[in-house]
Amino acid sequence: MEKTISTSAAASPKPHRYRWLERIPLYVLVLMFCLVTAFPIYWMIVSVVQPVNLSLQYPPPLFPQAIDLKVFGEIFSGRESVGRVDIWIGNSLVLATLTTVFSLVLSIFGAYALAGRRWRGQGLFGLMLLMTQMLPEALIVIPLYATIDQLKLKDSFLTLALVDTAFVLPICIWILKNVFDTIPNEIRDAALVDGCNRIGMLWRIMLPIAAPGLVAVGVVAFFHAWNEYLFASSLISSRTMYTAPVGLGSMISMIDTPIDKLLGGGLVFSIFPVIFYLLVQRYVVAGLSAGAVKG
Amino acid sequence: MTAVAGVNTQLTKPTARRRRDYLPYLLALPIIIYEGVFILIPILQQFFSSFTSDVLGMGPVRWVGLDNYERMFADRYFWNSLRVTLVFMVGTVIVSVGAGLLSALLLNQRFRGRSVARAVMTLPWAFPDLPTVLIFYWILNQNFGVINVFARFLLPWLEQNPKWMFDINLAMPLVVFIAAWKAFPFYGLVLLSVMQSIPHELYEAATVDGASRRQAFRYVTLPELIPTLMLMGILACIFAFRQFVLIFLSTGGGPARATETLVISVYKTAFNSFDFSYGATIGVAGFAVVFAITLAFAFLQRRQEAAAGG
C-alpha cells in the first residue's frame, strides 16, 4: 500500500509495464471506496423504483426486477395527508438560500476581522466563535424557543435562517479566514498604498481572490440549512411551512408510511444538494485548498 | 477551531505602529451580538436552569442549588452516556479522519477517472442526514436488508441474520460507521487540498536526496499535513459530540442505552422526561467535557507549532 502513497510529482524510474501492475492496489482501493460511498445511494434508488413487495423479501434482488414509479406520483401529489414533498423542498430551498446569504455576509465580516492585523480581544473573539461551534443544538432549543415565541417570530423562514446561520457561522468564518490568510500582505499593502481604503480593498481585491472560499462557505451553509431538523421542527408548526427534513420526519412518524415512500421522499430530498455539490465541486476543493495552506 | 487558528497564525510581522484601529471591532461586533443573542444568552439561561428544579407539571420553578449536580454524579446512566460519547467521539474521529486521509492520498494520485472517483468518493458529504439514516436503516434491516446478503456471503456460518442496529454490541460500531460515512469526505477534501498545495520542489529535493516514496511521505507530506490533521481532529470531535440526527433517528440511543450519547441523553431528559433542569445539567457537564478536549488540542497544537520553530 505504501507504494500507492506516493506523490503525483515523483517520477518512477521503473519500466512502463511494472508501473501498471504497481497501480493495481490503487485501483482496488479506489474501487472499494467508491463502492462504500455509492452502494447505499444505488440501493436507495433500487428500492424506490421497484415495487415495494419486491423489496420486502429475502434475499432482496441486487438489481431491480421491475420498475414502478408510482411512488413519485404519490409523494408529489397524492393524498394530502401523505405530505407534499414538492412544497417542503420549495421551503427548504428558500431557507437554505437565506441561510447561505446571511452566512456569506457575516462570515466576510468575521473572517476579515480575524485575518487582519492583530487586535486586542482577537483571541477572545476566536474563542467565543469556537464555543458557539461546540454547543449542541439540543441544549439551546428550549430557551431559544421561549424567546422566539415571546417575540412572535415563530413560523418564519427568516427566523429559522437566522438561527441556522448562528450555528454554521463559526465554521464559515474559519474557512474564509484561512483563505484571507493566504493572500500575501504585499498585495494588501500595495492596495492600501494605492489609496484604497480597507473596505475597498476587501471588496475589490480580497473577495475576488477568495471567490472559491466563498463558494466553499456557501456550500457548507447550504448543506447545514438543508439538513437542520431540531430547530426547524420546533420553530415551524404550520404544515405548509415544513422544511423537507421536518416533512420527511413527519412521514417517518406516521404510522403507516411504507419504506418505499420514505426512501422516495429521501431520494428527491437528496437530489438538490447532490446536484449543487457536483456543480460547484471544483471550486469547493479550490476554496478549501486556498484555506488549508496555513492550516 | 477559529480560535485555534486565530490564536496561532503568525499574521503580519510587526510593522510600523499605527494609530488605534477600530475596524476589527466594528466587524466583530455584529457577530458577537448575533451569536450572543442566538447562542450565548440561551446557553447562559440553561446554565442557570441547571441550579433549579424545572419539571413540567411539577409546580413552579424553584432554586435547588447543586441538587441536580449531586443527582448527576450518582446517576449511572450519566456515566454511561459520558462513556458512550467518548467511544463515539474517538471512533468517529479515527474512522472519519482516517478514511478522509486515505481517500485524500488516493485522490492525490494521477489515475484515469480521477475526477469521477473524486465526485463519487465525496458524494456522502452532499447527501443529507435524513436520507442517510433512512437508507442505512433499510440496508441494515434484519429481515430484508441487503447487508444480510453480503454478511452471509462473507460469513457463511451465520445461522440467523444479525440484529444489526438493534444488537447491543453492533449498534455502536454501525452508528460510528454511518456518521463517518457522512463526515469523511469533508476531511478528505480539506486534506486533499493541503496535499495539492505542497510545493513540488520539496519532493524534487527529497528525490534528489535519494528518499524513497515512503520516506517522501514520511518527511515531506506528513509534516505538512499534521497541523491540518489536528484541526480536523478537533472539528471531528466537536461534530461527533454534537451529532444528534443520525443517532436519534437510527437507534434512538438504544438498544439498552448502547448509543445514548450525552446529547441524546440531554434531549431525552428534557423532551421525553420533561425534566428541563436536569437536562440542562447534563448539557453543562457535556459542554465542560468537550471544552476541555478542545483546549487540550489547542494546547498541543500550540506546542507543536512552537516546536516546529515558530
Add this chain to the structure above:
Amino acid sequence: MSKQETPKKSVEKSSISRRDFLKIGSAVAAAGATSSIALPKIGFPNFIRQQKMELDLLTWFWTEPGRGDAWRAMIQKFHESQNDIHINESGYGENDYFQQILIQARSGRIDGDLFTQTPDGFLRLMRAGHTISLEDVVKNAGVTLSKAQDMLRKDGEVNGLDIVTVRFGLVYNKAMFDAAGVGEPTDIDSWVEIASTLTNRPDQFGIYSPHLASEPFTVWFILQQWAVLFDGIWAEGQTPLLNSEPVINGLKLFKTMYDNAMPQGTDVGTANQMMASSRIAQNMVVSAAVNQWKTNTEDPELYNNLRSAQPFWPGGKGITRIHPICVNANTEPEKQEAAKVFLSWLYQQENYQELLERCLDVIPAIEGGIRPEYRETLTWADGYDATEAITVPEVLGDFVLFNDELGQVVVPHFEEILAGAVSVEDAMAQAQAEAEQLAERVFSA
C-alpha cells in the same frame, strides 16, 4: 409573524366580547340541534361575517391516514355551516407531536387555539393549567358524557372532550388463520402455538408488536398491554410494580413471541405494510389502527378479513385510551369562545356520529354516539367490544402523570431482555429500583 398579528388586530377592531361569542355558541348549538341551519341565517352582525376568526387546530391527526381525511371532511362541513370561524391545520407527526407540545408548554404557551392530546399528556397539561372548562360546550351540544370521561375532569368540570377512544385488542387476518387451519386462541398457550404455526420466515410471521429502540414511545404504549394480558398493572398509586408477576409474565410472553413469531427489527410502518399484504397474521394493537388497512392498502379483501379475537387472556381487559381535544387556556378569550363554538357544533349528536363513523371508531364518548346501523358494518369490532375497559390511570397509578418517564425506565431494560443479555427477572428488578427512585423524586415535590 404578520400572520399571527392580523387576526388579533381584527379582533380588536371589531371588539367582539366574550359574551357575544358565548351567545354565538349557544345560537349555533341551538340552530344545529334543530336543523343544522347555516350560521349567517340567524343574522349576525356584519362585522363578524366580514372578518373570519382564524383558529389553529393542533393535532397529529392530519398525518394519520383515514383519520386525517375524516377530520378534513368534518371541518369542511363546519366551514360550510357558518361563515365566521375558519379552522386551520396545524401540528406535527405522531412521534414528534408530544415533545413539540411540551416544548411549547414549557415556554409558557401552547401554540394552537385547540389541541388534541393523549390521556397522560392531557392530564399533565390540565394539571399545568393549559386547559379550560368545557362544561358549557357539553351543555350547548345537549349531550351526556359517558362515565369513562370523568377522567377528563378537574374540580368536577370537564376540561377535554374525547374525540377518539381506542382500546387494545388482538387483530388477526382470518384468511391466514383459515389457510393455516387454526382458530382463535383460547388461552395464552394456544396463542403462542398459533403464532408459531403461522410463522414461516421470512415470508410470513405469526404476530407483530413494536420493539424497536428507535420508536420508544410506541413500544412503551403497546408494551403496557402485555402486562394487562396477565391481569396486571404497572403501578398502583405511587408504588411501581415493575417486577410483579403479571408484568414479568407479560414480558416473558413478549420475548417468546419475539423469538418465535415476530419479524424482528421491523418498524411499525413496514410491519403495517406487511400486515396489509397478508404477511403478518396478528397484531396486538389499538382499535383505531384498523383504519389504515381500509384506506391504504392494495388488497381490497384484507379489510374484510380482519377480526379481533374474543378476549382469551386472564381478566380479559384491554387498555382503553381516551384522547381529548382541548381549548388552549392561554389563547385570546375571543378565540377560546370561537373554539367552543366549533366544539359545540362537533359534539352535537349527529356530527359526533358522523365523525366517529368517518374515523371508523367504535367507542363513543357520549350516550347514543354510535348508530347501531353503523356498528353492524364493522366486522372486526366484536372482540374489542367484548374486551373489558381498563383506563390508563388504572394501569399506571399516579405514574400516569409521569408516563413517559416510566417508559424511559422500562424500555431500555426491555431492550436488554429482547437482546437476551439478562433475564427478565433481573432486568425488571433493576427497573423497579429505578422506578422507585423516580417515584421518590417526582412524588416528593
